[in-house]
Amino acid sequence: MSKLHITTTVNGDPAEFLCEADDSLLAALRGPLGLTGTKEGCGSGDCGACTVMLDGSMVCSCLVLAAEAQGRRVETVEGLAEGGALHPLQQRFLEHGALQCGFCTPGLLVAARALLERNPDPSEEEARYWLAGNLCRCTGYDKVIRAVLDAGRDLRQDHGEKVA
Amino acid sequence: MNPPEQSFRVVGTRPVRPDGADKVTGRALYGTDFALAGMLHGAVLRSPHAHARIRGIDASRALALPGVKAVVTGADFPEAASVAIAGESAANLRDIARNVMARDKALYEGHAVAAVAATSPAIARAALALIAVDYEVLPHATSIAAAIAPDAPLLHDDLFTPGLKPRPETPSNLALHVAIDTGDAAAALAGAAAVAGGHYTTQPVHQGYIEPHACVAQWNADGQAQIWASSQGAFMIRSLVAGALGLKQADIRVTPLEIGGGFGGKTTVYLEPVALQLARQAGRPVRLEMSRSEVFRATGPAPGAVIDIRLGADKDGMLVGAEMTFHYTAGAFPGAAAHPAALLALAGYKVPNRKITGWEVVCNLPSSAAYRAPGAPQVAFAVESCLDELALQLGIDPIELRLKNAVGPGDTGPMGLPHGQIGLIECLEAARAHPHYSAPLAPGETRGVAAGGWANYGGPSTAAVALAEDGSVLVTTGSPDIGGSRAAMAMMAAETLGVPYETVRVTIADTASIGFSFLTGGSRTTFATGHAVIAAANQVIATARARAAQIWGVAADTVAWRDGAAHGTAGDSAGKVLTLAEIAGKAANAGGPISAEVGVNPAGWLPGFGVHICDCALDAETGQVKVTRYTAIQDVGRAIHPAYVEGQLQGGAAQGIGWALNEAYVYGADGRMENPGFLDYRVPVASDLPMIDTVLVDKPNPDHPYGVKGVGETPIVPPLAAVANAVSRAAGRRQRHLPMSPEQVLLGGDA
Incomplete structure (x- = not known):
């Protein structure tokens, strides 16, 4: 059987790739698209390391078929920084030391951005429940949560400045 | 060697790690990338x-x-x-x-x-x-009881329990025997005013790197x-x-x-x-x-354990004797850290009479591997639970009881040598003084405390320091960076050379590009590889001073080094300054490029001790335990990068909480693992945990130029008992079996 030809948008740019019918979106991102920032920790939707946005919804890319990206928008960690400037979440993760090994970090960053876009002023508890699907074994989450709450503050301030 | 009032420009600050941008943008290349x-x-x-x-x-x-x-x-x-x-x-x-x-x-x-x-x-x-x-x-055996039963299936027909004298005549699944027998434990326990003890079990748990x-x-x-x-x-x-x-x-x-992530695995x-x-x-x-x-x-889980223990104290709370027998699951092949377990079980306390017997048991589980302070958390769970029981029996505050018995500098260590500048007593005092310890508890909440330690290690390491033509600095080591150690290496190099942190870049080289280094483990990297980096930086300084002396036509020993520059003191050179960048710029034509590679095997590492305070809320109807407040206190010597040191305490505490409450390998009667995924092997998630407060107790190691003690492993030792002591008080029943699942808390346990 020949491969499927998929046309999609990745981090704002048009993209296309070939895949098998049973390939995951994660496999397509990491393979033909060459975007290895998205990680596989479990392949069963339990760890969140492969978190990406699909048409604005947060998904585990290991549980989405590659073919489902046809005609849709995919956003990954590689699209988080704008040009050479880090996203406030990336900056706060670095300042807080919110990563140790850094393997879960791409998924956490994508998930945290989705949270702050929906709720720019989350409580600690809201942040903890939103990120409960992203396992981190190194940090105990303390600095991750602090970085996310601080980045929310940065984004609110930026937004306030733009409105003013 | 270094007075405690030593002041630093870089050590103790919190700069962004050199590999940080790669790791938040998805550019860093991991195993499958x-x-x-x-x-x-x-x-x-x-x-x-x-x-x-x-x-x-x-x-x-x-x-x-x-x-x-x-x-x-x-x-x-x-x-x-x-x-x-x-x-x-x-x-x-x-x-x-x-x-x-x-x-x-x-x-x-x-x-x-x-x-x-x-x-x-x-x-x-x-x-x-x-x-x-x-x-x-x-036939198979996946538990200790099954593997040591008289008719147990034999895994290796050439395994004759090492450590047993005389050598056994028949092979068995007992893969190692260790024994420590000091004084007369039985007599001491017979005369004790209070004795705590019981039968404790823990399950194999996985390191859980993502x-x-x-x-x-x-x-x-x-x-x-x-x-x-x-x-x-x-x-x-x-x-x-x-x-x-x-x-x-x-x-x-x-x-x-x-x-x-590795954690030993x-x-x-x-x-x-x-x-x-x-x-x-x-x-x-x-x-x-x-x-x-x-x-x-x-891949290797940490061993599961079966521990029988009795710990006795006099009426004033002074420990008089201890008896402990433990079995650890080695899995398919020998090696389950019974030696460190036996040595460390009571290492924090002065117990004059002790009899400790340890066994490793091979069984049909994956071969166990190192997991953060290998061997120590299981026995510490039993010992620290007994201390909590003794405190309750004798009406003594649990921290006070530990302070009465804690080892300090000069006391005999587990290898029979006197302890160096260890900080268990300071940690206990910091815990007692911490607002958390005296904070009122909400209705339904209880509090547990526990201490724990790890021996730490030194070991061989190589590091190279080289100057680029513009004076920026390249540090090369062979020590993989698991949790920010590139930052610590760059900081120690910058501190030693007297240059800004941002001018130092760190590479973890392949095995053909740098001399040998032992692996990143044993909480040794910042200590031992740090020694190598500092030594190489000092050699670079010596060369830079010699070059300045050559340029000025004076003897090298008249050239001082401070603030990243050579300072002349003799004759015409007095008052002259050549910065590291200036010397580096001239180096190629004035003696050649400047670099140094140094291999070390430093002695003088010191054990790390910590004390954890845990508040729990137990849902009496469901048996669910929620950790509501947590504080980890540890003697860290001196933190090079405090954020990454705090991170070690927080991460170790979280893993220990998972060990205490959720995590276990579950095997069916068919000998197959029933929960080989993160859905059913449940590690703590963000919503399970509170913030984990930390207190970094600074008691610098005199045998490291910047006072470093290993910090990575100690934090997983106290949590098992800290959580169990809190839950025991909530449940009104001593929790002797991990994990403390709702079912275990409500229905299991010993009366």
């Missing part, structure tokens, strides 16, 4: 049986599948020599070789029995289904090989692959990729020798990577 042109994809066939004799393997149908380029089985591997391997957990090269690929017997469900390499992952997986293995299924094991191996026609892998030590891979396959170490070049090899054998047969590079299920079923 590396690829080579023409690379094949491997897959491993694993035993579905917990214990089975392999009568034969027919791979002909797999080899006939288009796209399959190689199949290997145990028959393709040489028999490795029986050589003890230094590491955090004792191991033997022959066992490691048999663990990566079974020979005559499969010893656990998940034990590798064959592997294939093919042009795609799908073809490799399809080929596995075509390999016919003729198994003779044998990155599965992965590597790429390449074999050249001239016999030279390359391996790219994520691990805790590229030199460890080189040594074990060379030993397992009978190769020269210089013919194997190992390039470390970024490591996505990546201090040995699983895939690398197999990938290299496949690459050798196929004549093309091969990638092997594990699924999460393979990680659980085939």
Whole structure:
């Protein structure tokens, strides 16, 4: 059987790739698209390391078929920084030391951005429940949560400045 | 050597790590991110049986599948020599070789029995289904009780319990015996005013790093090989692959990729020798990577334990005697950290009479591996629970009871030598003074405290420091960076040289590009590799001073070094200054480029001690336990980068909380693991935990230029009992069995 030809948008740019019918979106991102920032920790939707946005919804890319990206928008960690400037979440993760090994970090960053876009002023508890699907074994989450709450503050301030 | 009032420009600050931007943008290359042109994809066939004799393997149908380029089985591997391997957990090269690929017997469900390499992952997986293995299924034992029963199935017919005198006449599953017998414990306990004790159990738990094991191996026609892998030590891979396959170490070049967590679990090899054998047969590079299920079923958990203990005190709370017998599950092969467990079980306290007996038990579980302070958390759970019981029995505050008995500098350590500048007493005092300890508890909440420690380590390390022509600094080490150690290395180099942190860049080199370093483990890297970095930086300073002296025409010993520059003091040179950048700029034509590579094996590491305070809320109806407040206090010597040191305390505490409440390998009667995934093997998630407060107690190590003590492992030792002591008070029943699942808390436990 020949491969499927998929046309999609990745981090704002048009993209296309070939895949098998049973390939995951994660496999397509990491393979033909060459975007290895998205990680596989479990392949069963339990760890969140492969978190990406699909048409604005947060998904585990290991549980989405590659073919489902046809005609849709995919956003990954590689699209988080704008040009050479880090996203406030990336900056706060670095300042807080919110990563140790850094393997879960791409998924956490994508998930945290989705949270702050929906709720720019989350409580600690809201942040903890939103990120409960992203396992981190190194940090105990303390600095991750602090970085996310601080980045929310940065984004609110930026937004306030733009409105003013 | 260094007065405590020493002041620093860089040490103790919190700069962004040098590898930070790569790791928040997805650019950092981890185990599965590396690829080579023409690379094949491997897959491993694993035993579905917990214990089975392999009568034969027919791979002909797999080899006939288009796209399959190689199949290997145990028959393709040489028999490795029986050589003890230094590491955090004792191991033997022959066992490691048999663990990566079974020979005559499969010893656990998940034990590798064959592997294939093919042009795609799908073809490799399809080929596995075509390999016919003729198994003779044998009776199995996945628990300590089953493995030491009189009629237990024997895993190794050549295992005659080491440590037992005289040598046993028959083989058994008892893989090691250790004994410590000081004074007269039985008599002391008979005369004690209060005795606490009981039967404690813990289950095997996994390190739970989020990155599965992965590597790429390449074999050249001239016999030279390359391996790219994520691990805790590229030199460890080189040594074990060379030993397992009978190769020269210089013919194997190992390039470390970024490591996505290890916690001790990546201090040995699983895939690398197999990938290299496949690459050798196929004549093309091969990638092997594990699924999460393979990680659980085939890589090393920490040992499960059965512990019987009695601990006695006089009426004033002074400990008088202890008796402890413990069994640890080694899994398929010997090595379960019983030695450190026995030595560390009571290392924090002065107990004049002690009798400790430890056993390692081989059984049909994956071969256990190091996990953060290997061996210590299980016995500390029992000891610290008994201390809590004694405090309740005697009406003494739990921290006060520990303070009465805690060891300090000069007291005899576990190896019979006096302790150096350890900080357990300071940690207990800091815990007692912490607002958390005196904070009122909400209704339904209870509080537990526990202490714990780890011996730490030094070990051999090499580091190089080189100056670029513009005076910026390149530091090279062979120590994989698991949690921010590049930052610590850059900071120590910047501090020593007197230059800004931002001018220092750190590379973790491959095994052909830097001298030997022992693996990243034992909480040794900032201490020992840090020693090497500082020594190399000091050599660079010596050379830079000599160059300045040469330029000024004065003796080198008249040139002082401060603030990143040479300062003349003699004759015409007095008052003259040459910065590091100026000297570096002239270096090529004035004596040659400046660099230094130094190998060290520093003594003088010190144990680390910590005290944790845990508040819990127990739902009396469901048995669910929620940790509501947590504080980790630890003597860290001096923190080079405090944020990463705090992170070690927080991460270790979280892992310990998971060990206490959620985590366990669950095996069915068929000897198969029933929860090989993160859905059913539940590690703590963000919503399970509160913020984890930390207190870094500074008691600098006089044998390190910047006062460093290892910090990574100690934090997992106190939490098991800290949580259990809180839950015991809430449940009104001593919690002696982990994990404290709702069912266990409500229905189990001892009265």
